[in-house]
Amino acid sequence: METITNVHRDDEASKLGMWLFIFTEILLFGGxxxxxxxxxxxxxxxxxxxGEELNDTIGIINTVILLTSSMTVAMSLTAMQKGNIRLCLGMIAVTVLLGLVFLTNKYFEWGIKFEHGLYPGSAFLKELGHGDIMFFGLYFMMTGLHALHIIVGLTILVVVAVFIRKGRIRPDKYAFLENGGLYWHLVDLIWIFLFPLFYLIH
Amino acid sequence: MGPQTYNSFFTVHGIIMIFVIVIPGLPAVFGNFFLPIMIGARDVIFPKLNLLSWYLYVLGILTVLTSLFTFGGAPDTGWTFYAPYSFKTTTNMFPAVLGAFILGFSSILTGLNFITTIHRMRAPGMKFSNMPLFVWSIYGTGWIQLFATPIVGITLMMVIAERFLHIGFFDPALGGDPVLYQHLFWIYSHPAVYIMILPAMGVISEIIPTFARKGIFGYNAIVASTMAIAVVGYFVWAHHMFTSGMSTTAQFTFSLLTFLVAIPSAIKVFNWVATLYKGSIRIEVPLIWALGFMFLFMIGGFTGLFLGSVATDVHVHNTSFVVAHFHYIIFGGMGSAFMAAAHYWLPKMYGRMYNKFWATVGWATFFIGFNVLYFPMFILGYQGMPRRYYDYLGQFHNLNVVSTIGSWILATGLIITIVNLIRGARNGPKAGMNPWEGRTLEWTVPSPPPPENFDVIPDLTSTSTAH
Amino acid sequence: MSEGKAHITNYSTLAMVLGSLLVLTWATVSITSINLGPWSVTAALLIALLKATLVLLYFMHLKFDSKLLKISFTAVIVVFFLVILLTFFDYLFR
Structure with a gap:
């Protein structure tokens, strides 16, 4: 079917719209x-x-957390499609939990950096030289923007959960869940590149 | 007017005209109105998102305007916000940059909405291969909006971060590279020029066949050139930076790419002329504006090639030659196309016709004034008058006076045109459903169109009248 | 555009994808811990690309989506790489 009138719901269109938005997010980080x-x-x-200054272990732990959360959110969609609403809600809850753990780790990681005097514009960083200034500038900017996206993603997932409880997302009407999931995967996708670029390559 | 005021003037003029007026001008005004009708749909696919985009637009304008009146004074960097000055100046940069960011977001949402609408809401039988050319141009524009705007979004965020956190991304004292800022900025801002001009070309491609009363010549070539401009136009950005200290390899690569993008533009002009050839031409106001567009666009386009070749660019870079070229393309091109569209579609939007005599007078005054205003700038620039200087040497005096007189004529022409349009929209005689004998779908509905455009979604499977 | 029934990914498939992602994470950590010089960057990025592809195809269902999405996604990536390439035309030869 090619055409859709206004009254008709068009899930394929919302998905296309979401993907187009994801493109812009990818290019935002692309910059x-x-x-x-x-x-x-x-x-x-x-x-x-x-790069050796960064704590590999925290990076690895956070990678595992995000990858797992990406799977759980994908599973919540499968559960919804199969009509298992309890499992779906459970999976979203696990995802949100994992996201919060990620943010907590990030908080402590950034905190330690600040204690060591490694933050944008710090006197200590200025003594280290141009390369270090750039590295940590980018580190804070990119992981910071990423963390911001995690917060947005978590908010979306919470709204999704509320909608499921209210019956506004149902096994026959789950476009919002699917698109919220896509956003969460995007966050994972970005991290897949941030992780080696900052933590590993040294 | 002192130097500082002058700097603020050209900066705020640039920011407002580019981000607030010209980029959303054609797509938002005529795209929102006619895109759904032309593809046989009742509305765009995400009406709420469209509304959000409008609110963001208003918010963006307010934010930009805030920069004028709050502490620090109006920004003075030029609309390009070049680093490092943009994070060192004491003027009120932050609201201006933030406003541009918000307007960019609004632009992205519009592009997203239009692309999805075109993909999902075409009437039965409306294929990509017989879609009106204005719709095609909006489609190409939408993709540029999606692909280019995020880059400037992140760049502006970096400037903001730079101002408040002193990260040093573009600060040579901290190891940053200001030329990289220019790269990032123009990766968006050059394609942005195509966001401005592509819909204009789409309008012209609708008007010319209507008044030549024959089908467009080379439909496929125009579609292909639209998409070619969208694609190639994305990769020519560094021709703005020939004198910034780029490598020679980059200079000739970008020069070559810039020449390539001239080809599809020329194809379009050729096709418009070929459409007029042996047509049964009916001289009406929209057609006059469209012909004016072609004339001014050609001058702007050819002088663009001067700027695209490295050797001449080094000579005329940052002179008023650039100012003249840009205004010929954007004001003469996009501005004329906007007026052409206004005169073409006003009877449809308001159901009433304007006064043809005054519309013609308005156009003629505009056209004369425009050339008197901007053509001397080519000569001045060639003689070496730099742009963005609040004063000039005595030898440039005469032509500057000519230019100023031109600006008065131009303003008179614009006032006549706009007043005439408003009067027409309010009190003009009834226009009827199809005053121009147009063949696209908007002429099959009453003027003005009912709230949902169509009672019954049109079925074009058996006809070939879409373009 | 196919508008048939939506494809439902099995739990086991998703779990297997996660397994592969974790293995690849382990691989990239161990590869970069041995000193390969400039190759460690290449290796790490290649593995990251592989991981991203898995996420895209299975978690994000791109494998089962319309051709339009696949093509336009590819276009985004191609455009992005061309932009990097052209930018480096400046920096490589400066």
Missing amino acids: LFIVYSIYRFNNAVAFHLA
Whole structure:
């Protein structure tokens, strides 16, 4: 069927709209990845050394957390499609929980950096040299923007859960759940690239 | 007027005209109204999102205007917000940059909405291969909006971060690279020029066949050139930076790409002329504006090639030659197309006709004034008068006076035109359903169209009248 | 555009994808911990691309979505890489 009148619901269209929005999000981060690649190219050695400052373990733990949460949100969609609303809600709850744990880790990680005097504009950072300034500038900007997206994603998931409880998302009408899930996967997708670029490559 | 006031003037003029007027001008005004009708739909697919986009637009305007009246004074960096000055100046940059960011968000939502609408809501039988050309141009524009705007969004966020946190991204003292800012900025802002001009070309492609009373010449070529402009136009941004200290390799690469993007534009002009050739031409106001568009666009386009070649660009870069080129394309091109669209669709939108005599007088005054205003700037620029200077050398005096007189004529023409349009919309004689004998779908509904456009969704499976 | 019944991904498929993602995470951590010089960047990015593809195809259902989405997504990636490439035309030869 090609045409849809106003009264008719068009899930395919909402999905297309969501994907188009995801494209813009990818390119938003893309701008930062361009900046990262240029400054890494200009300051290869300093980036290499500065990367060792970051705590690999926290990075790995957060990666595992996000990957798992991405699976649980995908499972919540499967559960909804199969009509298992309890499981669906459970999976969303697990996802939200994992997201919160991720943010907590991030909070402590940033906190330690601040204690060490590593934050944008700090006197200590200025002594370290240009490469380090760029590395930590990008680190805070990119993980910060990512964390912001996590917060938005969590908010969306909470709204989704409320809608499920109210019956506004049902096994025959789950476009909002699907699109909220897509947003959450986007957050995961970005992290897949942030993780090696900041924590691993040194 | 002192130097600082002058700097604020050209900056705020740029910000408001580019982000508030020209980018949303054609798509938001005529796209929202006619895109659904032309594809045989009752509305865009996400009406609420459309409303949100409008609220963001208003919020963005208010934010930009805030920068004028609050502490620090109006911004003075030029609309390009070039780093490092944009985070060092004491003027009120933050609201201006934030406003541009919000307007960008609004623009993204509009593009998203239009693309989805075109994909999902076409009437039966309305295929991509027989869609009206205005719709095609909106489609191409939508993709540029989606692909380019996020880059400027993040760039503006980085400028804000730079101002408040002193991260150093674009600060040479901290290891940043200001040229990288220029790259990021133009990755959006060059395609933004195509966001402005593509819908204008779409309007012209509707008007010319209607008044030549024959089908458009080379429909497929125009569609292909629309998409080619959208794609190639994305990769030419660094021709704004030939004198910024880029590598020579980048200079010739971007120069080459810039010349490539001229080809599809020329194809369009060729097709418009070929459509008029041996047509049964009916001289009406929209057609006059469209012809004016072609004339001014050609001058703007050809001088664009001067700027696209590295050697001449080094000579005329940052002179009033650039100012003249840009205004020929955007004001002469997009501005004329906007007026053409207004005169073409006003009878449909309001059901009433304007006074043809005054509309013609308005156009003629505009056209003369425009050329008197901007053509001297080409000469001045070639002689070396820099732009964005509040004063000029004595040798440039005469032409500057000519230019100023031109601006008065131009303003008179615009006032006549706009007053005439408003009077027509209010008290003009009834226009009827199809005053121009147009063949696209908007002419099959009453003027003005009913709230949901169509009682019955049209079925075009058996006809071929879509374009 | 196919408007048939939506594809439902099995729980087991999703679990297997997560398993592969975790294995790949382990792989990228171990590869980058041995010093491969410039190759460690390449390796890490290749693995990241692989992981992203898995997430896109299965978690985000791109594999079962319309051609339009697949093509336009590819276009985004291609455009992004071209932009990086063209930007480096400046920085590589400066």
